[in-house]
Amino acid sequence: MERGSAQATLAVSTVIFALRPDDESGLKTLWLPLVRRTRDPHRDLWALPGGWLPADEELAAAAGRTLRETTDLSPRYLEQLYTFGDIDRSPGLRVVSVVYWALVRSEVAERASVGENVRWFAADQLPPLAFDHNRIVEYALWRLRTKVEYARIAHAFLGDTFTLAQLRDVHEAVLQKALDPANFRRSMESSGTLISTDQHVAGARHRPARLYRYDDRANEHDPPGPTR
Amino acid sequence: MERGSAQATLAVSTVIFALRPDDESGLKTLWLPLVRRTRDPHRDLWALPGGWLPADEELAAAAGRTLRETTDLSPRYLEQLYTFGDIDRSPGLRVVSVVYWALVRSEVAERASVGENVRWFAADQLPPLAFDHNRIVEYALWRLRTKVEYARIAHAFLGDTFTLAQLRDVHEAVLQKALDPANFRRSMESSGTLISTDQHVAGARHRPARLYRYDDRANEHDPPGPTR
Incomplete structure (x- = not known):
């Protein structure tokens, strides 16, 4: 095989859902950790944990490592959710993101680091996120709502x-x-x-x-x- | 964002299932089109239709185009199946393949071109395919067998x-x-x-x-x- 001349760049991201009581209503709600971007594009916007895929690292391993590095979270198991690759999803560069997801128990979520640049958000009250990350979370929520996966x-x-x-x-x-x-x-x-x-x-x-x-x-x- | 230095290369592939009577038993069987490789690696082995992802083409569009170019098939709708990215799945180059799939009616399948380098195979009687393509077909068959998708x-x-x-x-x-x-x-x-x-x-x-x-x-x- 010859390598194509024009190249897309590969990245990985993770959507991590935990179940937590809402501070106000006390009802159990889905929460997920986001990371504040410290670089352009979309500097200062919140984004899913993630990063570039090194050529010598497996997809799920890269997703797990970037998640751990930003949030200290290490779910036992990351499942591939979907690959997002729209041409215009990242300014100036074609980026294809393979997105992994996990559901974690609240004890696991509580061990996650939080700080100025890492915070948990209620999944139904997200601010406008970087790139197409709102759409990615919506897709993850849709997958969660399909009844077939309730047992898992x-x-x-x-x-x-x-x-x-x-x-x-x-x-x-x-x-x-x-x-x-x-x-x-x-x-x-x-x-x-x-x-x-x-x-x-x-x-x-x-x-x-x-x-x-x-x-x-x-x-x-x-x-x-x-x-x- | 900075682009990572070491890069993986993106490709797309398609798994197209049709229902056809088996020549010997007459029972309806799942068939899929494969393309014979004319280049190394894995020259002369059969492989799923596919090709590189150009930086300016959407993922599903690239999957549809490469399928059409090799087999003349144009399913109305391709669904993303899974992204396969194991480090060692292609010799000498890290290739991450976003795989699409479709189920087509036999009338559609009959319009597909066949020839020396394009042929339909019974899904349960595949030869050893190029790369990890046997594993991809197995995964597609597994997805097909999960009952939740029977209506579709x-x-x-x-x-x-x-x-x-x-x-x-x-x-x-x-x-x-x-x-x-x-x-x-x-x-x-x-x-x-x-x-x-x-x-x-x-x-x-x-x-x-x-x-x-x-x-x-x-x-x-x-x-x-x-x-x-």
Whole structure:
């Protein structure tokens, strides 16, 4: 193969979602870390963590390294989200960005560094971001809202077992609307995807809440290579 | 932003699946077009249609153009499948390939050019391909087999309306196994995703078969931007 003469440049970026209570409403909300740009173009705008792809570094490794360098976050697993490559997405230079994403538990998110140039934002209250990064976050939110991934979403945010109230928190944060607890319970119990365990957690004010887990068959379709 | 010094090179490739009867068994099978390489590396091996990304061409446009140039195929719509970028996937040069895919009806596939250097292969009987292209096809097949996309798959292969027998052909080709007609009918009718129409097609030997279409709600989760 010959290398083409005109070249696009490769970059990587990451979208990291965590579930956190909103300061004002107390409701669980999706948050993500952003980095303030200290260089042109788009100096001083907030952007997704990321950087250039060195020729000798794997895509996911570069995404993980640039995320760690800017935010101290190291999710166990980054999944490829999508590749954004519109000609005009970066001024003056054709940049194709391979975007990775992860969902992290709040304990992990709390270990992230914050400061003048790194901050967490509520995903539904973002300022205008650098480049096409608002569009990238919108696409990630859309992917999150497609129901097919709820089993993975709940697992990433909550761990192996969870109460129905915790699972409802996840659905409410993703859908950005309140759900009726009784309807939610009926819908989950009839979905065939949840398995009831014998364990309970003691609630502060209520009777102990039963713990559930997702049926493992929900994971039988993991891909054979690329996203593992 | 500064451009990194060491650079990876961007390419695009396409995986085009069509449903065709297998010559020997007569069963519907997934086929895809491949192009024989006329240059090193991997000269004479079969490869997915594709080429370099020019700096002034959109990703999907480059995928469509290289597909058209090699096979004469022009699917109405190419969807981004995944970006493959392993350091060692191409000898001597770091190549990151953004792979697009499409499902085409057999009428479309029949208009494709074939010749010494372009040929259709059964997806489950591929020779060793150039680069990591066997792995790319495997990944595409995996994506096809995740049930969540059946509505789109059937629509792409069959059009707006179809008989249950035609839909079973699609499922059998994707799953690569025979399905019991009665069980399949029960499963589809209870799935809540199919709508029965008043139309029928006259079967050669049987009573007229009813036409079905997918419930439009199956498409409500189309992405807001990137993959449309």
